[in-house]
Amino acid sequence: MIFGFGKSFFIQRKKDRKPASVARSWERIEAWFQTHAPELLSNLHAGASTEEIAAFEAAAGVQLPDPVRESYQIHNGQEEIATGMLIGEPLDTLERIGSGIQYSREYRKEYEESDAYSSLDEESTSYPVDAIRRLYFNPGWISLGDWDGNCYGVDLDPGPNGVSGQVINFGRDEDHKYVLALSWAHFLEDIADELEAGSLEVRMSETEKGFAESFGRRGHNDQALHRFYREWSLAKLPKAFQNQKPAPRVAVFPGKEITGPLAEEARVLVEGFITAMSDYEQHWLRIRPIHKLGYHLVIEDEDGHRLEPLYMSKVKLPEALLETSSEAAPLSRMQMKVHVKEAVAGYRAILQQFCTPRKRSMDGALVQCFPPKYMKSRERVTQVRQVADDQLLVYTTPVRDSTSRYHLKQVDGRWLIDLRDETEDHAEFVKTSLLFGFSG
Structure with a gap:
């Protein structure tokens, strides 16, 4: 044949x-x-x-x-x-x-x-x-x-x-x-x-x-x-x-769900981090309201910048905002490179308080996105699971059909956030940077 x-x-x-x-x-x-x-x-x-x-x-x-x-x-x-x-x-x-x-x-x-x-x-x-x-x-x-x-x-x-x-x-x-x-x-x-x-x-x-x-x-x-x-x-x-069919995606929840003082300690840590990141984003959106200037993403460091207008956002945005997207503000109104050092120092301070000292994506950049990635009124802890003596998994409320999961490790007697990943089916998780999920 x-x-x-x-x-x-x-x-x-x-x-x-x-x-x-x-x-x-x-x-x-x-x-x-x-x-x-x-x-x-x-x-x-x-x-x-x-x-x-x-x-x-x-x-x-x-x-x-x-x-x-x-x-x-x-x-x-x-x-x-x-x-x-x-x-x-x-x-x-x-x-x-x-x-x-x-x-x-x-x-x-x-x-x-x-x-x-x-x-x-x-x-x-x-x-x-x-x-x-x-x-x-x-x-x-x-x-x-x-x-x-x-x-x-x-x-x-x-x-x-x-x-x-x-x-x-x-x-x-x-x-x-x-x-x-x-x-x-x-x-x-x-x-x-x-x-x-x-x-x-x-x-x-x-x-x-x-x-x-x-x-x-x-x-x-x-x-x-x-x-x-x-x-x-x-x-x-x-x-x-x-002609095989797609393999079934089976939801997996590692470890065992826990309550009590350890679960409460994990909740306070994760929600404290979310609050700090939410305040960080809102602070910089007040200083530079990128959505009002026609952008949904701004990334800048000492070497350069990347800008994406609102119409390029993958998230559904209000029509009123999209109407302005074709008239994105020129660089002269964006105050580029004015705030990078201060913003980077603020983000790194949050990492030092809540997270393990691992390599972090874009930790030397000022990243702004709209809609904001972290919303303290929206993302709350729903479940804590213990995988090992020094490893916890903390799940939060779904946002836009995606559930975030925080990996906690015990370092020198302290619980700290090590990684964050997201899932839509609890079978396949995608690792996302703590700085708003971007790849490195």
């Missing part, structure tokens, strides 16, 4: 077909290159030994899926060239994979040390639905090929509808992520099938001997697999796997 997309055709993989051995698929791929682009075969490295792979796994702290381990015993990556050997995608060496894993862990550590959420997560999609976690970045994604920050590799931390070891795309520009194969063995066999069927071609340079200009679909000016991830997934994944 052929799956058609314009002039491009991919073979529809049979749902009950088990993949051939990795060794057999590599034999077929190499045989195709020997016939169609023999100049490129020398770019493939010899395989790594069992001991080398074991040493890599120990150093990297990962366990590669068996098909990947078998593949690297045959070829430990390739030379870095203009176009990669696997449909234009590079095959990285174990050394380069290890560097990518280290970078991923450093990135993750930086994210966890901050109180900011990643707004890039919101743009992420998964095909099939919930097969891949909707994240911009996940340390469980092991890149086997990285081309300028865009990668493909194996997923060791799949979504609820996925399978461990599935092959996916991810990286800097890869908001839309696809499962490309259920395993590395499936992926290599699919590549061999398409090469032999004539669906793919390498276009060699006519002027520079041995140089591959591109590798993609026959009849298209493609360069690498990332040009047709969707088409590939539709043709290669079992229909039952593609």
Whole structure:
């Protein structure tokens, strides 16, 4: 069966077909290159030994899926060239994979040390639905090929509808992520099938001997697999796997609900913080009423500023305010950089009184937003839950269908606010900066 997309055709993989051995698929791929682009075969490295792979796994702290381990015993990556050997995608060496894993862990550590959420997560999609976690970045994604920050590799931390070891795309520009194969063995066999069927071609340079200009679909000016991830997934994944329903979101309330003196202490702390932040916002709105000046967001620090008019607000605003949004005040009326130092000092004083000393998003900026983020008359504590001896979760009344949850930690005998997150279903929580929820 052929799956058609314009002039491009991919073979529809049979749902009950088990993949051939990795060794057999590599034999077929190499045989195709020997016939169609023999100049490129020398770019493939010899395989790594069992001991080398074991040493890599120990150093990297990962366990590669068996098909990947078998593949690297045959070829430990390739030379870095203009176009990669696997449909234009590079095959990285174990050394380069290890560097990518280290970078991923450093990135993750930086994210966890901050109180900011990643707004890039919101743009992420998964095909099939919930097969891949909707994240911009996940340390469980092991890149086997990285081309300028865009990668493909194996997923060791799949979504609820996925399978461990599935092959996916991810990286800097890869908001839309696809499962490309259920395993590395499936992926290599699919590549061999398409090469032999004539669906793919390498276009060699006519002027520079041995140089591959591109590798993609026959009849298209493609360069690498990332040009047709969707088409590939539709043709290669079992229909039952593609047609899964979204995974159910089950509400979770960790720990146990508590009352009494400890719960009261937590309530006083959180509501005290909300009151302080509410007073802070109202103070600066009196000094600079940004909504009357036609703005819903102002962020400024010593290096510059960002302004967003009222019409860009995602929150429904009164029509009277929106009528003024097209006439936002010029910078000359905004008193830019006049109040930054004082505002930053005030915000940091609140943090010092109520919060743990972790890295805080935008704590060096004066941020104003309208409507205000904190309203002491609106957000009150509804429940306190104890997760551990030194960890409490404090839930507040929902605002615009979103419930805030404050994470409290005990530091040197004091309870302090560490993080804040929000949810609409109590199943999925999004970390939000204490400074009005912005990402860092």
